[in-house]
Amino acid sequence: MSYLTLEKVGKIFGSSSVVSDFDLAVERGEFVSVLGPSGCGKTTVLRMVAGFERPSFGSIRIGGEDVTVQPANRRRIGMVFQAYALFPNMNVRDNVAFGLKVAGMDRRAIAGRVEEMLSLISLGHLAERYPYQLSGGQQQRVALARALAPRPKLLLLDEPLSALDAKIRVSLREDIRRIQRELAITTLFVTHDQEEALSIADRVVVMHRGRADQIASPLEIYNRPATRFVAEFVGTLNLFDAEMAQPGVLRFAGLNVETPMALTCRADEKIVVGLRPETLSLERRTEDDLSVTGTMLSTSFLGAVIRAQIDVDGRVIRLDMLNRGAGRLPPIGETVELRFSKHDLLVLSN
Structure with a gap:
């Protein structure tokens, strides 16, 4: 049984259908990239999985549990956004610890988990710095550590690299993949950048006008595109x-x-x-x-x-x-x- 399952999921805003009949089955520990142009519905899919948007129809299951109408704070999901979303009045250590404090974890356990996360992202030496004192790539690493600290069931990343320059983007995507493999956490990664999607994912979902045109391995997506849109959009x-x-x-x-x-x-x-x-x-x-x-x-x-x-x-x-x-x-x-x-x-x- 798949760990994350979306069945016939759709989202309508007013008179506009943004996502239609979207099906996806993600295995435990799998890294799946959702790729497509602006406005194709990929971020809306991610927000429905996170619980920030409720599907107009269809169902979403995580670990066999139906979470379609479950609020976001009960889904145990780690989310990383494009704009970092760090707390400017907190240093790196406190940003990473935030979710653990909200969960009521013991102070000693929090300290141990924070050190573990800072080691994972190789930023232990910057623990006392504030976001304004960090580069964009460092801020995004902190955002990743904060999302992972509470041991979420799923990791969701919404265009996390698009605000970074090219060299940092390549380095950070390699770090994201390394960390995902180390933790074996099921991950959805939304991007409009085909190189990002193909380089780090186990499978790629190519979206077009609210639907999944093709779901396959990066090699198959590139070498055996299922539709003309996939063939032209990828490569x-x-x-x-x-x-x-x-x-x-x-x-x-x-x-x-x-x-x-x-x-x-x-x-x-x-x-x-x-x-x-x-x-x-x-x-x-x-x-x-x-x-x-x-x-x-x-x-x-x-x-x-x-x-x-x-x-x-x-x-x-x-x-x-x-x-x-x-x-x-x-x-x-x-x-x-x-x-x-x-x-x-x-x-x-x-």
């Missing part, structure tokens, strides 16, 4: 208009391709073929069995990756290649062959 995608020339044969960009995947499309039905930029190559590789001709438009040096833009019949195609420190890049205006394998094709409904 970069080159799209070609296509159609079924005949059963089992796909036509696009002047090519007739026997598809390696099972398709249920009708002949002449308009569909779309996608190719990730990293699956394309300007050099011949053993696995490549298809190619299209184009004209080099531009190249951008991004350190480890070189990104090229190529015109293929009026469509701009993006290609990513590793920077190996040697080799010649075709000059702007040169005709090139873009090579790829039919196994890299993503066939999507239009």
Whole structure:
């Protein structure tokens, strides 16, 4: 039995349906990222799990207990927000201890638990400082420790890294994942950042217009997207208009391709073929069995990756290649062959 279960959950504000028929089953100790653009309903889902919003319909269970209408203060949930929400008049030690004092824990037990939490986030040396004396990353670590101190059943994180600069964001997300694994706490992590979602989660929920378009491992989300929205939202995608020339044969960009995947499309039905930029190559590789001709438009040096833009019949195609420190890049205006394998094709409904 799943530890956290949402069944047919929905939320309506006035005449607007923000979340519709949302199903999710999270195992004990699992880390699940809820990913989607602004306004897709991901934070509303988190707030319903926390008890800050009551579902308009559907049910929520934690540890087998129905908590759909249970108030937030009875759910034993740790929450970390984007804006830290630390008490400015309390030092780090007292911020972490706050929930334990509210729960009426013994003073000695509080002191021991606070020291444990400060050690976990590696900020014991800053215990007497106040929030204004800390960096953004340090404040968020304190917020995390405060949320975890009362030993919650669930940890919920609502865009906890979005206010931080890029380098601190990467460091803190690695810390969050490390701490989550050490404590084996069931976690929901809401973000609009695909790199964050894919890099630390066991599974990812991609939300679109209030629904879960796909729930799968990061690898499956990226390599086998279930919908066109997932394919375009997660990563970069080159799209070609296509159609079924005949059963089992796909036509696009002047090519007739026997598809390696099972398709249920009708002949002449308009569909779309996608190719990730990293699956394309300007050099011949053993696995490549298809190619299209184009004209080099531009190249951008991004350190480890070189990104090229190529015109293929009026469509701009993006290609990513590793920077190996040697080799010649075709000059702007040169005709090139873009090579790829039919196994890299993503066939999507239009």
